[in-house]
Amino acid sequence: MSTKGVLLQHVDNKPLREKILDTLREAIVSGDFKPGHPLLENDLAAQLGVSRAPLREAFQILASEGLVETIPYKGTIVRHLSRQDIEELYTLRCVLEQFAIRRVIAAGHIEDVATLRGIYEEMLAAAVQGNLKAVNEIDRHFHDTLIALSQHHLLTETWSTVTLRVRQVMALRNRRNSDLTQIAYNHVPIIEAVARGSESEAMDLIEKHVVTSLDLIVELWDDGAEASTEETAP
Amino acid sequence: MSTKGVLLQHVDNKPLREKILDTLREAIVSGDFKPGHPLLENDLAAQLGVSRAPLREAFQILASEGLVETIPYKGTIVRHLSRQDIEELYTLRCVLEQFAIRRVIAAGHIEDVATLRGIYEEMLAAAVQGNLKAVNEIDRHFHDTLIALSQHHLLTETWSTVTLRVRQVMALRNRRNSDLTQIAYNHVPIIEAVARGSESEAMDLIEKHVVTSLDLIVELWDDGAEASTEETAP
DNA sequence: CGTTTGTCTACTGTCGACAATTGACGTATA
DNA sequence: TATACGTCAATTGTCGACAGTAGACAAACG
Structure with missing residues (x-):
C-alpha cells in the first residue's frame, strides 16, 4: 500500500x-x-x-x-565584459527574439497573446507600485515566456545562456532607469503586433526595444572598470 | 642568448x-x-x-x-536525436547564418567576397574529382568562414556548437547524396547575392539552402534507430 | 499470488593526497 | 649591471580510494 x-x-x-x-x-x-x-x-x-x-x-x-x-x-x-561583448550580446539576443516571435505568430495560438497580456498586467501593477525589482523580474519573465512560446527547445537553451549574461550586464550597469511605467508600456505594441499577426512590425519593435536598451548601457560603459552594483531597469 | x-x-x-x-x-x-x-x-x-x-x-x-x-x-x-531536434538544429542554423550574412553585407568589405569565391573554387575542384570527403570539409569551411566574416564572436561560438551537432546528423544520415558539382554550384547565387549586397535575396537563398538539406535528412529519418554510418553530403 | 522488504552490484559522486606548472624572487656569473 | 639560472611558494591538474545511489533480483510476508 x-x-x-x-x-x-x-x-x-x-x-x-x-x-x-x-x-x-x-x-x-x-x-x-x-x-x-x-x-x-x-x-x-x-x-x-x-x-x-x-x-x-x-x-x-x-x-x-x-x-x-x-x-x-x-x-x-x-569573464571581462567589453563594450563589444555587450553589443554582441544584445544583437544576438535581438535575433533570437525576432525568431521566436516569427514562430509564435506563425503558430497563431490565440491563448499565447492572452498569456503575454497577463504578464504585462503584472508588470504594470508592479510598475505603478514603484517596485523596481519586481518589474525587472517580470520583464525577464515576459521575454522568457515569449521564447518558450516559440516551442523551440534549442532556441530556449541558447536564449537562456544569452540572457544570463544580459542579467549580468544589467546588474553591473552604473546607472538606474527610473520611469517604470514607461518600461511596462513599451511592451504593449509588441503584444499587439503579435496579436494582429503583423510580423514585420513586430520585428521592428523588438529591434527598437533591444537597441534602445543597448544604447542606454553602452553609452556610459567603462571598458576598464566594469562595476558598481546597483539595481537597474531594462 | x-x-x-x-x-x-x-x-x-x-x-x-x-x-x-x-x-x-x-x-x-x-x-x-x-x-x-x-x-x-x-x-x-x-x-x-x-x-x-x-x-x-x-x-x-x-x-x-x-x-x-x-x-x-x-x-x-x-544524446538522442529526434526529428524535432534536427528541425530545431537546422532552423536555428538558418537564423544564425542569415544574421551573419546581413552583417557581412552591411560591412561591405570587398575582400570578403573574394574569400568566399576562393573557397567555392576549391569546393568545385574537389567536386569534379568526386572527392566526397573533401567537398564536405570545404562546405563546412565555407559556412564557417561566412560566420567568421560576420566579426561576431558570440555568434561564432553559438554557431560552432550548432554545427557540431549538424555534423553529427550528417554522419548518422542513412543515405548518400551523389551530385557533388551541384552542391558546389548551389553556393554561387549566395556569393553573388552578397557581392551585389542584395540582402533580402541572400536571406531567401540561405533559407532555401538550409531547408533543402533539412528535408533531405528528415524525410527518411527514423526516430527510433538513429544510425548507419556512411559518408554523406551536405 | 502480489506486495513489500532486504540484499547485492555496478555505477556515479566526492574526497584528500600527490604531481606538474607557473611566476616571482633571489643569486651567480660574465 | 644585465643576463641567465636555481629555487620556492602558490595554484591548478591528476590520481586512487571510498561513499552514496539506483535498479535488479531474491526473500519474507500477508
Whole structure:
C-alpha cells in the first residue's frame, strides 16, 4: 500500500556540482563577483564546504556559458565584459527574439497573446507600485515566456545562456532607469503586433526595444572598470 | 642568448580534459558513438589511460554542447536525436547564418567576397574529382568562414556548437547524396547575392539552402534507430 | 499470488593526497 | 649591471580510494 494523501517534498539529492553551479552563477550574474574576480579553487572549496572535484566540474559549465574564463595552469576568473561583448550580446539576443516571435505568430495560438497580456498586467501593477525589482523580474519573465512560446527547445537553451549574461550586464550597469511605467508600456505594441499577426512590425519593435536598451548601457560603459552594483531597469 | 633561428614545436601540455574532450567529441560527431551509447566512466578512463576526474570535466562540457546527456547517479549517454531536434538544429542554423550574412553585407568589405569565391573554387575542384570527403570539409569551411566574416564572436561560438551537432546528423544520415558539382554550384547565387549586397535575396537563398538539406535528412529519418554510418553530403 | 522488504552490484559522486606548472624572487656569473 | 639560472611558494591538474545511489533480483510476508 502506498502512503496515500500525504504529500512530501522531494529530498534534495542534486549532485554537489549543480548546487555549486547555481550558487556561483547567481554570484556572477548578480554582480557579486565582478569581472576579473579570481575563482580560487581552494578558497571556494573551503568557503562552500566541498572538495575541489565538483567545484571544477561546475567551472567547466560556467566556462561553456561564457560566464568565466579558464586559462590552463593559471586559473579561472569571471569573464571581462567589453563594450563589444555587450553589443554582441544584445544583437544576438535581438535575433533570437525576432525568431521566436516569427514562430509564435506563425503558430497563431490565440491563448499565447492572452498569456503575454497577463504578464504585462503584472508588470504594470508592479510598475505603478514603484517596485523596481519586481518589474525587472517580470520583464525577464515576459521575454522568457515569449521564447518558450516559440516551442523551440534549442532556441530556449541558447536564449537562456544569452540572457544570463544580459542579467549580468544589467546588474553591473552604473546607472538606474527610473520611469517604470514607461518600461511596462513599451511592451504593449509588441503584444499587439503579435496579436494582429503583423510580423514585420513586430520585428521592428523588438529591434527598437533591444537597441534602445543597448544604447542606454553602452553609452556610459567603462571598458576598464566594469562595476558598481546597483539595481537597474531594462 | 636566445636560440635564434631554430624553430621548435610547442610541446603539447594541454590539460587532459581538453584532449579527452577532443577525442570524445570527434567520436560523437563522426557517428562512432551513436545516440544512446553509454559513456561509462571506468571503461573510458581505462581505455584512454586517464583517471575519471578529467574525464568527468570533459563530460560537463559535452553536456553543455548538447552532445551528451547526464542523468545524476544514472550515467551519461550520447544524446538522442529526434526529428524535432534536427528541425530545431537546422532552423536555428538558418537564423544564425542569415544574421551573419546581413552583417557581412552591411560591412561591405570587398575582400570578403573574394574569400568566399576562393573557397567555392576549391569546393568545385574537389567536386569534379568526386572527392566526397573533401567537398564536405570545404562546405563546412565555407559556412564557417561566412560566420567568421560576420566579426561576431558570440555568434561564432553559438554557431560552432550548432554545427557540431549538424555534423553529427550528417554522419548518422542513412543515405548518400551523389551530385557533388551541384552542391558546389548551389553556393554561387549566395556569393553573388552578397557581392551585389542584395540582402533580402541572400536571406531567401540561405533559407532555401538550409531547408533543402533539412528535408533531405528528415524525410527518411527514423526516430527510433538513429544510425548507419556512411559518408554523406551536405 | 502480489506486495513489500532486504540484499547485492555496478555505477556515479566526492574526497584528500600527490604531481606538474607557473611566476616571482633571489643569486651567480660574465 | 644585465643576463641567465636555481629555487620556492602558490595554484591548478591528476590520481586512487571510498561513499552514496539506483535498479535488479531474491526473500519474507500477508
